[in-house]
Amino acid sequence: MWYLNEERRLLQKTFRSYAQKRVRPLALEMEDNDASSREALLEMGKLGMFTMPVAESCGGTGPDYISWGLLLEELGKESATFGFLALLRQVFNGPMSAACSEEQIRKYVIPAVNGEILMGLAGNEPAGGNDLMEYQTKAVRDGDDWIINGGKVLVTQADEVDVFMVIALTRDQIDFTTMQGLDIFFVPTSDPGFSVGHIEHKVGLNGSRTGSVYFDNCRVSESDRIPNPWGILMGFGPELSGYAALALGGAESMIAKTADYLKNRIQMGRSLWDTHQAARHDLAKLQMEVYNFRNALYGHLANRNCGIHDSLEAGALKAATGPLMEKVASECMLLMGGTGVIHETGIERYYRDAKALQIACFSDKTFVDTVAGSL
Amino acid sequence: MNIAVCIKSVPDPEFYDKITLDPQTKRLVRDGIPAVIGEADTHALEAALRLKEELGGEITVVSMGPPAARDQLMEALAMGADRAFLISDRKVGGADSLATSYTLSMLLKKTGTYDVILAGNESADGSTAHVPSQLGVWMGASHAANAVDVSWDQGIVVTRKFESGLGRYRLKTPCVIGVTGAANEVRFANVRTILAAKNKPLVIYSAADLEDLDENYLGLKGSPSQNGEVETMESSKQCVMITGTESEIAQKLADILRQSAVRKEEA
Numbered sequence: 147m148w149y150l151n152e153e154r155r156l157l158q159k160t161f162r163s164y165a166q167k168r169v170r171p172l173a174l175e176m177e178d179n180d181a182s183s184r185e186a187l188l189e190m191g192k193l194g195m196f197t198m199p200v201a202e203s204c205g206g207t208g209p210d211y212i213s214w215g216l217l218l219e220e221l222g223k224e225s226a227t228f229g230f231l232a233l234l235r236q237v238f239n240g241p242m243s244a245a246c247s248e249e250q251i252r253k254y255v256i257p258a259v260n261g262e263i264l265m266g267l268a269g270n271e272p273a274g275g276n277d278l279m280e281y282q283t284k285a286v287r288d289g290d291d292w293i294i295n296g297g298k299v300l301v302t303q304a305d306e307v308d309v310f311m312v313i314a315l316t317r318d319q320i321d322f323t324t325m326q327g328l329d330i331f332f333v334p335t336s337d338p339g340f341s342v343g344h345i346e347h348k349v350g351l352n353g354s355r356t357g358s359v360y361f362d363n364c365r366v367s368e369s370d371r372i373p374n375p376w377g378i379l380m381g382f383g384p385e386l387s388g389y390a391a392l393a394l395g396g397a398e399s400m401i402a403k404t405a406d407y408l409k410n411r412i413q414m415g416r417s418l419w420d421t422h423q424a425a426r427h428d429l430a431k432l433q434m435e436v437y438n439f440r441n442a443l444y445g446h447l448a449n450r451n452c453g454i455h456d457s458l459e460a461g462a463l464k465a466a467t468g469p470l471m472e473k474v475a476s477e478c479m480l481l482m483g484g485t486g487v488i489h490e491t492g493i494e495r496y497y498r499d500a501k502a503l504q505i506a507c508f509s510d511k512t513f514v515d516t517v518a519g520s521l
Numbered sequence: 522m523n524i525a526v527c528i529k530s531v532p533d534p535e536f537y538d539k540i541t542l543d544p545q546t547k548r549l550v551r552d553g554i555p556a557v558i559g560e561a562d563t564h565a566l567e568a569a570l571r572l573k574e575e576l577g578g579e580i581t582v583v584s585m586g587p588p589a590a591r592d593q594l595m596e597a598l599a600m601g602a603d604r605a606f607l608i609s610d611r612k613v614g615g616a617d618s619l620a621t622s623y624t625l626s627m628l629l630k631k632t633g634t635y636d637v638i639l640a641g642n643e644s645a646d647g648s649t650a651h652v653p654s655q656l657g658v659w660m661g662a663s664h665a666a667n668a669v670d671v672s673w674d675q676g677i678v679v680t681r682k683f684e685s686g687l688g689r690y691r692l693k694t695p696c697v698i699g700v701t702g703a704a705n706e707v708r709f710a711n712v713r714t715i716l717a718a719k720n721k722p723l724v725i726y727s728a729a730d731l732e733d734l735d736e737n738y739l740g741l742k743g744s745p746s747q748n749g750e751v752e753t754m755e756s757s758k759q760c761v762m763i764t765g766t767e768s769e770i771a772q773k774l775a776d777i778l779r780q781s782a783v784r785k786e787e788a
Contacts, residue, residue, distance in 0.1 A: 152595065153718075153719055156599045156715050157712065160599070160715060167709075192711075193711050194711045194713045197713065
């Protein structure tokens with residue numbers, strides 16, 4: 147691969163080993179019991195796996211987005227959900243590194259990078275994710291503190307994180323000229339006013355423990371208000387290409403499993419691989435799509451290493467994630483027959499995860515209109 | 522404490538089903554099979570890292586193998602070793618365990634003086650479990666194989682496993698220890714350590730770089746044991762339907778099992 151060098155090969159080998167030894171045994175447990183991945187995620191942080199591509203001033207090892215892609219690709223091979231949760235670390239760390247105060251970087255960002263705390267985002271409200279004016283969660287100034295009241299829905303890892311970034315209105319109206327009226331606060335989940343509501347049952351991404359959270363007079367200090375909240379909101383965009391790395395890993399894993407099945411499924415003395423050219427070609431066509439997808443992804447990440455952070459390109463890759471994963475899962479299930487639809491085979495899970503990934507971190511539908519707006 | 526760890530580059534066990542034997546050379550055909558550090562060697566390295574964490578010092582990793590074995594030395598550096606040496610030369614190729622342990626001992630003598638030398642108890646491919654003890658003899662050092670625990674208690678303490686139980690020994694340094702997979706849980710390399718690996722010294726020697734080598738103990742020519750005839754085992758599955766009444770089926774099944782057992786014992 148053109149994007150691999152000795153250092154990245156070493157990283158890739160370690161990521162693969164971690165994914166196979168830690169994530170593989172956890173994947174089915176997360177799927178079946180919505181089991182927590184918290185310990186494994188914190189361990190990843192301690193192993194330095196969230197230092198990429200974070201700036202050194204924020205506890206990272208510098209901006210190598212290709213190594214970050216390799217990490218997510220390997221995790222995606224074992225579990226799209228686990229990979230998604232690992233991806234969220236950078237979705238948060240990236241914008242936080244740029245938008246937080248030095249004190250906040252010391253208090254929240256560096257511990258999050260090092261796996262000492264798990265950070266979350268409490269953004270969505272029933273009125274909708276995009277219409278910020280409709281948000282009901284409000285923060286009111288009280289001396290040097292802020293008092294937060296309200297609630298959020300569809301929050302990832304609702305009952306697992308240590309600190310939430312909470313989006314709240316601080317005025318009756320958001321002034322889009324001065325960008326005042328909306329703020330983001332760090333709220334520790336140990337706050338006595340914080341509580342967790344219902345954990346949802348979803349079509350896919352099981353184990354991400356999506357649920358509702360409530361803030362009842364949660365008190366945080368002014369120093370926990372992020373000075374540049376729009377830097378956070380606008381900063382998520384470039385990180386969305388990480389989704390494509392998850393899809394790439396998932397697709398590679400499904401194709402490898404299916405090829406292995408076809409080559410070892412013997413009927414009347416010969417393998418399905420040898421007797422069914424159509425099956426071979428169906429799988430080869432998927433593999434060709436994966437080649438192109440891989441080049442598009444790592445080309446994009448190489449650009450990011452050069453300082454080019456194109457949110458539209460990143461979003462386009464994100465929007466291609468679900469459809470690729472869904473198509474490969476669908477075809478592989480078909481090629482594997484009965485084995486393909488069995489839960490433990492681990493392919494039908496991707497079929498459902500694909501749908502959830504199309505909605506997570508901005509729906510693909512919303513994103514298409516963003517592209518339309520750029521034309 | 523100066524610690525040395527001997528490692529071997531071996532085929533990745535994930536690909537064992539794709540490895541074949543060359544009928545002419547009687548060696549494994551490794552083309553296209555990725556290499557890894559031998560499983561037991563990773564436990565030896567982990568034991569070294571733990572000793573270093575407790576006592577300080579330096580970890581040197583040594584290996585003998587083709588130039589590509591450099592990758593496994595880099596992996597060891599990425600795990601936390603401090604420097605690495607590889608001897609790679611056709612003259613030392615095809616070595617049995619005696620010639621291997623001799624060459625490694627000369628490489629170790631060339632690269633420093635060590636308090637503790639750790640090695641995987643046995644390699645994943647040859648599996649002779651000879652090298653650690655032979656190395657101890659070549660180095661004139663105390664040595665212990667089958668170690669299931671390596672620790673420090675005012676000196677090196679090794680727990681060895683025997684068929685009848687465990688034995689605990691204090692070893693005088695310098696010492697050589699054959700570490701088994703039961704000794705510890707191997708850590709994952711830390712990203713920061715991986716990124717630091719490229720700045721650590723990794724030297725590749727040829728046979729000419731090692732002084733006073735006795736050619737009688739080098740490579741295939743210096744190996745008293747040579748491979749005999751080898752053949753690839755064909756495994757096949759056969760399904761036999763047993764019919765009859767329940768008691769007849771049970772009787773036939775018992776007969777088959779009994780015959781299978783007899784054949785195994787005779788073999």
